[in-house]
Amino acid sequence: MIAIIKNIKTEGPGSIENYLVENSTPYKIFESEDGDTPSTLEGYSGLIVMGGPMGVYEMDKYPHLKVVSRLIREAINRNLKVLGICLGAQLIAYTLGAKVYKGHGEEIGWHDIELTGDGLRDPVMISLAKHPSVGDVWRKFKVFHWHGDTFDLPIGAVHLAKSSVYENQAFRYKDNVYALQFHIEVTKEMLIEWFEDHPLKEQILTEAEKMLSEYSQRAKNFYKAFWGE
Template identity: 85%
Template sequence: MIAIIKNIKSEGPGSIENYLIENSIPYKIFEAEQGQLPSTLEDFTGLIVMGGPMGVYEMDIYPHLKIVSRLIREAINRNLKVLGICLGAQLIAHTLGARVYKGHGEEIGWHEIELTGEGLRDPLMIALAKHPSVGDVWRKFKVFHWHGDTFDLPVGAVHLARSCLYENQAFRYRKAYALQFHIEVTRQLLEEWFEDHPLREKILNEAEKINTEYSHRASNFYKAFFEK
């Protein structure tokens, strides 16, 4: 059973949930903002923590983030599979003792990440980087970003990817993977997120061009993640 924690109602698991359903992997979604959180991860084999507009440094305003951080710690100590997306990645970094802070600018839209040398040796990142049609591994490829915060690399973590704006885009710590970008986005999620946003048309037009490739890259990552 996979525990999926949503930090805000609008940021759901998207293509992650689609993959779990298609592959008959049991899961349970928790609405953290509404106080729906597991007391323990004893009955779970993995933990996924989604994004949200709040900052890790705002735990006094959003106290549920403290509980989510505790659950991340428990998951890592239990050696469970852990995946953090955007805020989820920042929470993993925080839980591991790294600094999380406001960045020097907002990174939003479809922009390239570049795998590090370690990223090119990591089987999950290779699965994400491998072009679904051609089959070759791309060191640089586009992913979807929407964040203004960033984090330092935790001690003991393996740096997996960077972008032009931010050095730390992905890292691994034991069985935990932290992705600053949104691997889970679907057309439906983007339409909801950008309903009244000035970048709506641009974002959706590019999504139309990249969606098939991106969804296959994400699916390959999920396969490697859930089977490892």
């Protein structure tokens, strides 16, 4: 059973959920914003923590983030598979003792990340970097971003990817914890909802028409490698 923690209702698991359904993997979604979180992760094999517009440094304003951080610590202590997306990645960094803070500007849209040397040696990141049709590994490729916060790399973490805007885009902790600053899970439906009243709506959705088929397959390959299937 996989526990999926949402931090806000509009930021769900997207293609992650699609993958779990396709592979008959049991999961349960929790709405942490409503105080809905598992009391313990006993019996779970993995934890996925989704994104949200709030900052890790705003825990007094959003106390459910404290609960999510405790769950991340429990999952790491139990050696569960842990995946953090955007805010989820920042929460993993925070839980591992790193600083999370406002960045120098927003990174929004389809922009390149570049794998580090360690990223090129990481089989899970290679699965994302490998072109689904051609099969060659791209050190630099486009992913979907929407964030204005960033984080320092936790002690003991392996730096996997960077962008021209923010240095820390992905890291691994031990062999079972992955943190992605970008949104690997986005679907067309999610983008339509997120950008409904946003000035970049037309640009984002036009680019999505070109990007999503390949991107969804890259994501599916990542999930497969992450869960060791």
